[in-house]
Amino acid sequence: MWTLYLLIIISVLLGVAAWLLFLWSVKTGQYDDPEGPKYRMLDDDDVHKDKR
Numbered sequence: 542m543w544t545l546y547l548l549i550i551i552s553v554l555l556g557v558a559a560w561l562l563f564l565w566s567v568k569t570g571q572y573d574d575p576e577g578p579k580y581r582m583l584d585d586d587d588v589h590k591d592k593r
Contacts (some may be wrong), residue, residue, distance in 0.1 A: 566572065
């Protein structure tokens with residue numbers, strides 16, 4: 542019976558660890574759009590400023 546309790550504790554700890562890793566990855570921007578910057582550089586800006 543003690544092995545069942547041990548497996549339950551281990552599974553709960555692994556679940557909490559996975560949840561914390563997910564929160565960390567969202568907080569550090571791991572799920573940001575990787576395709577965005579390469580298409581944003583192709584956008585033309587209509588406003589041109591003279592540097593005189």
